[in-house]
Amino acid sequence: MNNKSNSVKNILSGFIIIVIAAGLTFLGYRSLSRKQVTESENPYEYNIEAFLDIPANLIHYSEIKKINTGLKNNYGIAVDSLKQLYVTGDSSVIIFDAEGAVHSSFSLPASANCIAVDKKFTIYLGILNHVEVYDFTGKRTAGWEPLEENSYITSIAASPENVYVADAGKQIVLRYDKSGTLLNRIGDKDEARDIPGFIVPSPYFDVAIDPDGFIWVVNPGRQSLENYNPNGDLRSFWGTASMRLEGFSGCCNPSHIALLPDGSFVTSEKGLERVKVHNRIGEFVSVVAPPKLFTRGTVGLDLAADADGLIYVLDPKAGCVRIFQKTNDRQV
Amino acid sequence: MPEDKSPKYHDRRSFIKNGLNTTAALALGGIAGFTITRSTKGDMVWQIDPDKCIQCEKCAINCVLYPSAVKCVHAYAMCGYCKLCGGYHQPGTKRLDTAAESQLCPTNAIKRTFVENPYFEYTIDEKLCIGCAKCVKGCGSFGNGSLFLQVRHDICVNCNECNIALNCPADAWVRVPADNPYLFRGEVRESPTATSESGDV
Numbered sequence: 001m002n003n004k005s006n007s008v009k010n011i012l013s014g015f016i017i018i019v020i021a022a023g024l025t026f027l028g029y030r031s032l033s034r035k036q037v038t039e040s041e042n043p044y045e046y047n048i049e050a051f052l053d054i055p056a057n058l059i060h061y062s063e064i065k066k067i068n069t070g071l072k073n074n075y076g077i078a079v080d081s082l083k084q085l086y087v088t089g090d091s092s093v094i095i096f097d098a099e100g101a102v103h104s105s106f107s108l109p110a111s112a113n114c115i116a117v118d119k120k121f122t123i124y125l126g127i128l129n130h131v132e133v134y135d136f137t138g139k140r141t142a143g144w145e146p147l148e149e150n151s152y153i154t155s156i157a158a159s160p161e162n163v164y165v166a167d168a169g170k171q172i173v174l175r176y177d178k179s180g181t182l183l184n185r186i187g188d189k190d191e192a193r194d195i196p197g198f199i200v201p202s203p204y205f206d207v208a209i210d211p212d213g214f215i216w217v218v219n220p221g222r223q224s225l226e227n228y229n230p231n232g233d234l235r236s237f238w239g240t241a242s243m244r245l246e247g248f249s250g251c252c253n254p255s256h257i258a259l260l261p262d263g264s265f266v267t268s269e270k271g272l273e274r275v276k277v278h279n280r281i282g283e284f285v286s287v288v289a290p291p292k293l294f295t296r297g298t299v300g301l302d303l304a305a306d307a308d309g310l311i312y313v314l315d316p317k318a319g320c321v322r323i324f325q326k327t328n329d330r331q332v
Numbered sequence: 333m334p335e336d337k338s339p340k341y342h343d344r345r346s347f348i349k350n351g352l353n354t355t356a357a358l359a360l361g362g363i364a365g366f367t368i369t370r371s372t373k374g375d376m377v378w379q380i381d382p383d384k385c386i387q388c389e390k391c392a393i394n395c396v397l398y399p400s401a402v403k404c405v406h407a408y409a410m411c412g413y414c415k416l417c418g419g420y421h422q423p424g425t426k427r428l429d430t431a432a433e434s435q436l437c438p439t440n441a442i443k444r445t446f447v448e449n450p451y452f453e454y455t456i457d458e459k460l461c462i463g464c465a466k467c468v469k470g471c472g473s474f475g476n477g478s479l480f481l482q483v484r485h486d487i488c489v490n491c492n493e494c495n496i497a498l499n500c501p502a503d504a505w506v507r508v509p510a511d512n513p514y515l516f517r518g519e520v521r522e523s524p525t526a527t528s529e530s531g532d533v
Contacts, residue, residue: 044389044438044464046473048423199450201412202476221414222450241416243424250474251414271418271474297473 060286106138126153220252238282258303268301375510382480384504387465402463410478418474
């Protein structure tokens with residue numbers, strides 16, 4: 001009886017010792033692996049990795065050309081009806097022909113933040129708080145009266161009859177005739193006219209003209225685009241605040257827009273550097289350039305589009321203009 | 333352009349903004365005064381250069397104090413008062429509200445208050461702030477960079493060899509005069525007193 005009892009005790013003792021040893025081994029392994037994680041990872045990392053990877057089936061454009069501007073600081077681009085590319089930066093303007101070769105260049109009295117070209121090849125430049133006008137040969141033809149104190153011009157759009165100037169400092173768009181006479185203001189907050197007013201937290205405030213001649217203005221603080229008549233009546237708007245592809249990220253995006261010939265929108269963002277296309281009613285269609293194409297922290301991805309639907313993206317950190325062509329018609 | 337002759341007025345937002353700026357200035361001024369009484373002229377103390385800071389979290393885990401003497405500071409004049417705040421909201425949040433899952437701050441140290449549509453004000457609860465810089469990175473990435481880290485000298489024990497400075501990978505810890513110990517975002521500081529020496533206090 002005693003022998004049997006002793007053998008049961010021995011088995012129990014052995015079992016308990018094995019369980020304790022296994023437990024200690026497990027705890028030791030766990031603490032070691034935890035230490036490795038702590039040393040290699042930042043527990044407070046601001047992580048947006050999930051938004052940097054774009055599935056390949058959502059990218060319907062491919063980069064077909066890269067034009068190095070040769071400028072240290074690149075601020076704005078425009079494309080004319082002959083597919084000539086205008087780049088401004090470093091107190092100068094460089095004109096590239098449709099093949100990407102330098103056609104000509106000229107100097108400016110100061111750096112221009114933005115540039116627009118109309119169908120007569122007249123060049124409009126936003127320099128701090130006023131507009132300067134040049135012809136195609138680089139001859140200065142006019143300098144418009146400076147805007148108010150604290151004004152800061154971030155975008156210009158030129159139609160056959162009008163020039164629209166986006167003033168980020170005063171959060172307003174100004175409509176001029178071609179001689180520089182101010183015609184009216186667009187976007188002043190007016191509840192009676194259902195105009196919400198522009199919110200521009202940072203100096204990115206873009207305007208563009210659609211194929212029907214109406215003006216589209218980014219309301220970056222509302223992550224939306226608003227459509228106005230030339231007289232300033234609000235026609236429509238669209239936009240969603242979201243880091244997902246259907247929306248615009250951060251406090252103030254999109255930073256730049258352009259219109260495609262079919263009325264679709266090309267948008268670029270800062271913070272989460274990406275270029276996308278939305279259709280005429282604002283639905284996400286495609287990614288043009290994914291975030292991983294750009295150096296993190298790139299801002300000022302100015303956009304232009306030509307009559308063939310090619311999309312031009314200014315990449316200031318890389319010092320180049322990237323040209324994208326549609327390659328895939330798959331819809332999301 | 334015709335001259336605007338309409339009388340100047342202060343809207344609600346600018347009134348609140350000015351009030352907050354004044355409050356922040358008075359608070360920091362008081363702390364600076366407190367610091368001055370603890371130091372003599374010519375003393376140098378540690379501070380973080382906001383333009384060099386890379387938001388690596390070392391300030392949260394290397395300070396000899398817990399929570400760290402490094403706190404997030406808000407430059408209200410630079411803030412956009414945005415509804416969607418990169419420094420407050422979790423990336424990809426589905427709702428722009430104050431729910432825990434929508435917030436970026438791991439310690440709930442940022443308070444979000446409605447001002448007027450669509451503006452929101454963000455204030456730092458320093459008792460809860462651990463100086464992890466998660467909000468600083470979010471604000472800098474998507475916003476105006478109005479959030480930044482500073483060593484609060486009413487909390488800092490002025491170690492002779494600051495443990496965070498020794499571990500800072502960005503060389504962002506600099507020596508500044510004890511009677512002017514803060515480096516604000518957007519501030520033009522006249523003399524380059526900030527140096528990256530690791531000298532004595």
